[in-house]
Amino acid sequence: MANGEKPASMILFEEMLDRIRTGQWPVGSRIPSERVLMAEFGHSRVTIREALSMLRALGILSISQGKASVVQKMDAKLLGRLFPLMLSLEGERTYQQIFEVRLSIESRTAYLAALNRTKQDIDELERVLAILKSHLAQNIEQSLESDLRFHIRIAKASGNPLFPLLLEALSGFVAYVQFLSCKGDQVRRERALHFHESIVQAIRDQDPERARVEMESHLRTSADRMLKSGLLKKNSQ
Amino acid sequence: MANGEKPASMILFEEMLDRIRTGQWPVGSRIPSERVLMAEFGHSRVTIREALSMLRALGILSISQGKASVVQKMDAKLLGRLFPLMLSLEGERTYQQIFEVRLSIESRTAYLAALNRTKQDIDELERVLAILKSHLAQNIEQSLESDLRFHIRIAKASGNPLFPLLLEALSGFVAYVQFLSCKGDQVRRERALHFHESIVQAIRDQDPERARVEMESHLRTSADRMLKSGLLKKNSQ
DNA sequence: TAGATAAACTGGTAATACCACTTATCTCCT
DNA sequence: AGGAGATAAGTGGTATTACCAGTTTATCTA
Incomplete structure (x- = not known):
């Protein structure tokens, strides 16, 4: 049987992507901290971070220690x-x-x-x-x-x-x-x-x-x- | 000052990508479990999983619960x-x-x-x-x-x-x-x-x-x- | 007021425990 | 001996806690 259930980290990834697409998280803006996202999405920090890692892998999110993560322009x-x-x-x-x-x-x-x-x-x-x-x-x-x-x-x-x-x-x-x-x-x-x-x-x-x-x-x-x-x-x- | 240090999860991501590229992890094969990778790379499971999440975001790795993760053909x-x-x-x-x-x-x-x-x-x-x-x-x-x-x-x-x-x-x-x-x-x-x-x-x-x-x-x-x-x-x- | 200091953020990593699901194994019954 | 079901072991998924390492902000001092 195929497992249709998507892991929460995947769902969050898509949801965050959607926020960027719709402009809720505008390009160049700083997204909320992981602690805040925890509360907002109702998931643990590891799950949040896995979703953020996916966005980072695609180059959509610029993440660096100490600083807030910023949405990157999805340019060529x-x-x-x-x-x-x-x-x-x-x-x-x-x-x-x-x-x-x-x-x-x-x-x-x-x-x-x-x-x-x-x-x-x-x-x-x-x-x-x-x-x-x-x-x-x-x-x-x-x-x-x-x-x-x-x-x-x-x-x-x-x-x-x-x-x-x-x-x-x-x-x-x-x-x-x-x-x-x-x-x-x-x-x-x-x-x-x-x-x-x-x-x-x-x-x-x-x-x-x-x-x-x-x-x-x-x-x-x-x-x-x-x-x-x-x-x-x-x-x- | 720019922070040149790459996080370990990023390094692991690139290293795993390299293993796939070089054929050490052939397309279609099942990669070692997260517990094994922990020992192999010498990092905690969260770090390993963040790296794996990046590969997943790119579609390079197929991950599903219970089963071992398999390297995907990077086709069109x-x-x-x-x-x-x-x-x-x-x-x-x-x-x-x-x-x-x-x-x-x-x-x-x-x-x-x-x-x-x-x-x-x-x-x-x-x-x-x-x-x-x-x-x-x-x-x-x-x-x-x-x-x-x-x-x-x-x-x-x-x-x-x-x-x-x-x-x-x-x-x-x-x-x-x-x-x-x-x-x-x-x-x-x-x-x-x-x-x-x-x-x-x-x-x-x-x-x-x-x-x-x-x-x-x-x-x-x-x-x-x-x-x-x-x-x-x-x-x- | 300007600079140094300290507190309060931010993300990064580790360890542990448990859940959900899959696979392999074993056991028992026929 | 063979098959079906139960069991155990292995896999990824999530949560919690704690601490480290940078950055920013506020505060205090000179």
Whole structure:
């Protein structure tokens, strides 16, 4: 016989999650202390703490000793952490696989961005582009981070919040590979910058088809470099 | 001053996760009892249980009273549960958003499936198609489930395991919407079936471009029906 | 009034006991 | 000897108590 009874800690977990969802516990606010929750929910402290641990595992709750626990913004960074974590449990992902997904998504984000971009989007993209340029000769980590921000900013300009979310989730994989592709090679980074500028130009001109083509060229060029480097089969995580 | 010290429960959580990752605790196996883990890790039962609760929250561990806890396969179904859960915390998702993501992904899976499909893929697709046909006049839930399976099977045929994973993750959203789109309208389901057959045919013929076009037509047609139904703005979750 | 001190919070861990449920074992009856 | 039921052992679930370790707040002192 299946045991349908859910443990109290599970119920509390869902109930607390619901409080966060409904705004009863707003993002950024400090939730009541464990002693208070004990009385409120009518359960012992261990049960309360187990429920809180679950929320913590999902990154929804920030808990640290001495301080009150605060509700975290459920942004894409969390997804970016959990996504690779989960995928790592069923086989390794290759760069080829990541690339294909990025291509399918980003060719679309570029297209939609050109269609839906606002003046504010353009300004933002220019800004990120400037940062990208300034980081060209600097350290690699910053340069890669800026590059990722650039692509995510385009996804944001698409008007569909799911796209930047997905990209951020995938970024848990791409980081290392991007690092390899740009490592110590300033010429490559300059070439990538040129592509970035072309993409922004197409988005500014509201030319979806050109934006798509430029984005695909950019990604394909990066992928080809990986191939030549013989690092294609390298696992990304 | 930031408190860099991680609580023991957190450390144990990561350590247990690592044991699962490395295969020390294989998927499907039963992990030691809490009393044993107490001795092994040298911590009290509450600490052990808090770590276990975190694994449970992620769906990695199946825990039920009386029975030993077993390591769960970290498949896409879990992602499908967690994904919408997380997204639900930052604004609602509309059908339009889901549709755009599906279009970007599935136009690519159809294309790749036509390129990389094996004979076994074709057989499987035929089988799913037959099931789909047999469910045409039957209850809606089964029909929708089969439809989802069909699309995921195509993604699988692409050869890139990330695609079916993403689709399954998105399915947490589409279910309700698909339900609406097909609800009580057998004519629509028959038309969808026709599209499905065309897609399979293109994949069988190894005609990537045609497969892509057919898939896009299929999805766009479904989306248009949603528009006409006035349900476009309806939240999917 | 400013700084140091102390009290009152917060979460983290441990130990113990008991309950609820499942599984394995044993015993007894046929 | 074999099967069915009772029994015992093992599992997770919860509660209680106590104390530790940080943080914040209030208080007192210089």
